[in-house]
Amino acid sequence: MHIINRRLAALTLIGAACGLTQITPAFADNWPSRPITMVVPFTAGTTSDVIARSLAQELHQKLGQPFIVENKGGAGGNIGAMVVARANADGYTILFATTGQAATNQLMYKKMEFDPQRDFAPVVLVAKAPVIITARPDAPYSSLKDFIAFAKANPGKATGGFPGNGTLGHITGELLARSAGVDFAKSQYRGSAQILTDLIGNHIDVGMDSLAGYVPSVREGKIKALAIASSQRWSRLPDVPTVAESLPGFEAGVWYAVLVPAKTPDDVIAKINAATNAWLKEPKTQEFLANLGIQPAGGTPAELRAFTQSEIDKWGPIIKDAKIEF
Secondary structure, X not given: OHHHHHHHHHHHHHHHHHHHHHHHHHHHHHOOOOOEEXXXXXXXXXXXXXXXXXXXXXXXXXXXOOEEEEEOOOHHHHHHHHXXXXXXXXXXXXXXXXXXXXXXXXXXXXXXXXXXXXXXXXXXXXXXXXXXXXEOOOOOOOXXXXXXXXXXHOOOOOEEEEOOOOOHHHHHHHHHHHHHOOOOEEEEXXXXXXXXXXXXXXXXXXXXXXXXHHHHHHHOOOXXXXXXXXXXXXXXXXXXXXXXXXXXXXXXXXXXXXXXXXXOOHHHHXXXXXXHHHHHOOHHHHHXXXXXXXXXXXXXXXXXXXXXXXXHHHHHHHHHHHOOOO
């Protein structure tokens, strides 16, 4: 009797184990069966929010369930990212991340409640927003090459404006100083608006920030565009060279990516990845992003993982040398 009972128990356990092995694929096949929350770790109306809402609408249409955008700003995006890091890995809570939460914040913040490489799984790189280097209208230089020559001849006399300590504009300025071997004063602002005002008013010499907010003033001749830190020239400002044309290999920009909690089923990740890549290939999407000064990306989860690591490797020494920490 004991032998029979043991055999029954063993068969029951084996059956349960087999059942468990079938749960994940079946779950993934049925996903999504209810609304999904897309957390944007910044306030409503920001560029992240605008892109995320457009993507959410497309995912809703392609996958058949609502994608509800939830804004949770604060601490450089860390608060919203932490919410997703702690969520169930079931595909119903996803993060629309930027460079900070996915890569660079961990290099600056002494205490973070999550580890992006441990707590998230990559889904897809959505887009890149290159940094633009601009100058005051009466500056004695009209190209990045000329600015570098001026800065070398006048060390510490030029002033660069950045949209806040630790922002991509700031660390791009640090990378530029290191790559070109120049020294210039650095002035931190709260956002882009005051940088633009002070450039137009000739109160600072150069500004380094995400592209979109500066394009109208460049086109109107209110400020000069010295270079764009993208891999290739931007079609909307074709006469503005890339930084790499003066400093080979130089590229810098904010990027946007979809992440999910670690251990989210691979099939769920694949569905989000495929739908997002399809959206990025649509002409209307490319026009929408171009109007924001943003370049579509796309690719596989593995490519996003590799790209993220390359960004950490690139910015780590810059941030350490500049002693940027919070």
